[in-house]
Amino acid sequence: MRIEAIRESAGLTKPFLEQFLNYVLNLLQGNFGNSLSSGRKVWSMISAAAPVSFQLGLCAIILTALIAIPLGLIAGLNQNSKLDYTILGSALFLWAIPPYVAGPLLMVGFLLVLPGINMPYGWGGIFDAKIILPLIVLSFQPIALIVRQTRAAVIEVLSEDFVRTARAKGVPETLVALKHILRPVLTPVVTQLGLIMITIVNGAIFVELVFGLPGLGRLTVQALTNSDYPVILAITLIGSFLVMFSNLIVDVLYPLLDPRAADSMKGR
């Protein structure tokens, strides 16, 4: 009897098309429905988790950019030197460690080596020291990826004629690197950084679980284990929206990074 009543109240007795129409109409009004397990509004659950994920993603990307782009530039400029091999080897090493290995290992390491330190678990805002460890773990693979991409792009740009021109003008080597080589390299790298950020915002499942961060990743896992369909649906929808939105941002930013793209957009 109770099951029947719930079916009735959730509208599950209505035809499929009507149910779908209702869901879409509710969506348009910003109503994602209620969680099946907790009964809370799905939207309030997501709007609590999303800022955590967003800040995590943004900080991880900034950390990645600050570390990986200079390293990639140095490796590319010194192609096939010992320095290059060291940087590339370290990147490969980082790449090989999945977050669900790096997270617990680093955590244990921290606790054993620095016993005085607080357990890096839970969320205390982005300026809390507890955030450092999860950020490092989150940045491992992006750093490896960006180092390799930057290095490859630098090597490609190095053989361009305009780099030779810059040298023939007597521009100092450091400025050749920063003004002539880095600029064209940044365009694809920034695009890649944006895409990485989206994947982190969409839910860094293992890192959030290991470090007890209340982001979209943990919400996803909870919803999946509870078969909480309204929540799963909402997360999926928002995730796809984020990807589309970020692609739009990249397309809009592109002309600012490459003047040639600006002209082709104006149809010249």
Next chain:
Amino acid sequence: MTERLLEVKDLRIEIDTRRGPATIVDGINLHVDAGETLGIVGESGCGKSLTMLSLLRLLPNKIRVAGGSAAFQGSDLLKLSPRELRETRGGKIGFVFQDPMTSLNPVMRIGDQLSEPLIHHRGMSKADARKRAGELLRLVGIPGAEARLDAYPHELSGGMRQRVMIGIGLACEPDLLIADEPTTALDVTIQAQIVDLVKDLRKRLGMSVVWITHDLALIAGLADRICVLYAGTVVEDAPAEQLFAGPAHPYTRGLLASIPRMGGAETERLASIGGTPPEPGRRPPGCPFAPRCALAEDICRQVVPKLASMQGGSAAHRVACHVTSRALEAA
């Protein structure tokens, strides 16, 4: 005698290959006098561009100078410290590259690209350099000069871009301008404009010019003296009129014979030189041209001929050939 500006001696350039280093440029000797225009002629791969690039250490990866010297204003270009090298590049020696489509930075405004040498060599402020960049654009004949400073290279035509390149090369009024096939990527009318522009500028600024080309017809009206390169060596070095009036090396003769002439019979076939130049690292023991030469004798296949004035000819006209230098003596 006029002042020697640049004297390259026994320059050798090697490339790393899977079979070990191979010699591309094999003992080149050439010189440029102050105020002179030297034309360097040769077919693709004969080492003419590499020779000039090596002077400013702009050689691509895996290609390096293996020996020789290049005296320029009292010092050896090949032994400059990094600081001296930087001061020479763009400051004392300007370079104009072959392809204006790829030789300008596509994401940098041309005003900034023109300003760079001024800022780094003359210590100009950004504003001063920009003003000077506008003057340079006017100098190289770009209409609406100042208005173009904020343009990106892709907004200019090929000819305009090459003018910008020349402007960059001239920015610090160098003593020597090296132009590496500056007109190859341009169509014929633009080629003529660029040639006239360089002639005019040379007169006004009193600099020396080295003009690298594979186009003998083009260089005829431009160069005071011409060096003909073949397989990494100089085979003939002569004042332009003497070279065209009486080419001494069989290779030069072949090149001149292959220039199409107006007014010839329509059925007349263009003369060509049979065979192909030897690959680097597989050069014959004697004269590199011997396998393709109609006049070759036994000595040509065994002994490398030295560049020497022709007996009985002008001292300025030098050729590296066993046969023709002797033939002139007999005649």
